[in-house]
Amino acid sequence: MAEDDRGHAGLLAGPALPLRSWLWLPAGAALFAAAVLFGAVASSYGPFTPELGVDAAWGRDRNPVLAAAALAVHYFLGPVGGVILAAAACAALLLRRRPLHAAAFGSITAAGWASSEAGKVLVGRLRPPSRAVHALVSETRPDSFPSGHTALAFALALAVFLVLAHTVRQRWAAGAAGVLFTAAVGLSRVYLGVHYPTDVIGSVLVGTAAMLVWLPVWNRAAGPRLAQALERRQGRPQPGPAGEGGRR
Numbered sequence: 179m180a181e182d183d184r185g186h187a188g189l190l191a192g193p194a195l196p197l198r199s200w201l202w203l204p205a206g207a208a209l210f211a212a213a214v215l216f217g218a219v220a221s222s223y224g225p226f227t228p229e230l231g232v233d234a235a236w237g238r239d240r241n242p243v244l245a246a247a248a249l250a251v252h253y254f255l256g257p258v259g260g261v262i263l264a265a266a267a268c269a270a271l272l273l274r275r276r277p278l279h280a281a282a283f284g285s286i287t288a289a290g291w292a293s294s295e296a297g298k299v300l301v302g303r304l305r306p307p308s309r310a311v312h313a314l315v316s317e318t319r320p321d322s323f324p325s326g327h328t329a330l331a332f333a334l335a336l337a338v339f340l341v342l343a344h345t346v347r348q349r350w351a352a353g354a355a356g357v358l359f360t361a362a363v364g365l366s367r368v369y370l371g372v373h374y375p376t377d378v379i380g381s382v383l384v385g386t387a388a389m390l391v392w393l394p395v396w397n398r399a400a401g402p403r404l405a406q407a408l409e410r411r412q413g414r415p416q417p418g419p420a421g422e423g424g425r426r
Contacts, residue, residue, distance in 0.1 A: 192278035192401050193341045194371045197393035210293065210358025213383035217301035217323035220376040225304045229374050230311070237312035237371050245314060248366035251327065252315055255363060260330045261292065267337070281404055282396060286389070290333025293388035294326045294381055306371055313371030324380035325373045331363035332356075332385040 222229065254258070264287045271280035298321040305322045306313065335356025343352035364378035 192405060193282050195393055195397055195401075197390065198397040200398065202390045204384055204392045206387045206392075209390060210297075210319050210384055210387035213324070213380055213387060214297060214300050216376070217297060217303060218384065220374065220380075221301055221303035221323060224373075225307050226310075227374065229376060230306060232375055233306045233311040233368055233371050234374075237310075240312075240369070244369060248369045249314060251363055251366045252370060252372075253372050254401050255327050255330060257326075260287075260334075263334060264288070264337075266343075271341075277408060278377075278401065278404060279341055282401065283337045285392065285396060285400065286337040286340060287330075287333045288374055289325070289378075289388045289392040290332050290336060290385040293384040294324050294329030297324045297380065297384045298322075298326070303377070306374060308371065309384050311371035313370050315370050317372045320355065322373055323377045324384055325364060325367045325377045327367055327375075328360065328364040328381035329385050332360045333388075335360050336385070336389060 220229075255263075264284055268280040268284045271277075301323040302320045303323040304320050305317045308316065335352075339349060339352040339356055343349040360382070363390060364381065367378060368375055390395040
């Protein structure tokens with residue numbers, strides 16, 4: 179019986195996520211607005227912006243190994259690949275009887291990625307001219323700002339750091355790996371000639387804004403309600419709060 183209770187408690191235990199105050203929402207909205215304004219200013223220079231020189235310089239003499247790696251990132255970390263990665267992580271957490279952790283991981287990834295899609299619609303920046311940068315991938319839609327691939331990498335890195343890393347050592351490792359992962363993906367987008375450097379910076383800005391908005395919503399509304407739904411399904415009283423606490 180005690181073993182069943184421990185399993186039930188684990189089922190209802192959620193991750194200890196930061197930012198519990200509703201006051202973070204206006205901060206996130208302000209940061210998102212600033213990021214969109216940043217993108218609009220960058221877009222106002224047109225396709226032949228001064229930062230085009232970075233793309234053109236990298237495109238003149240690409241390393242075959244780096245080019246292959248950048249192409250691999252392009253094809254395997256796109257929309258389909260992103261969904262598969264997030265779904266695999268969520269499935270692994272569900273198999274470990276951690277439904278709240280799975281929901282938190284999936285929602286953090288989705289929020290970060292969705293923020294980039296919203297930014298693309300609002301800014302509508304043209305892609306770097308493919309002939310000028312010798313782009314390795316054809317991208318013609320006006321959706322350069324921000325970089326969706328970089329936003330997805332940043333969101334996945336945050337999800338791993340916030341949901342999967344528990345000890346101080348794990349958080350240091352997840353944080354360092356997340357920074358390197360996000361930077362590598364961002365640089366690969368410029369290396370391919372499909373994004374400007376400011377598109378990569380914008381991805382981190384809108385992703386951060388999305389977390390400032392979503393984490394209070396999860397901590398105050400979505401997480402507790404999901405825990406209550408799981409409690410009703412189990413037919414037992416919940417042993418404690420929906421989360422294991424919260425880092426402010």
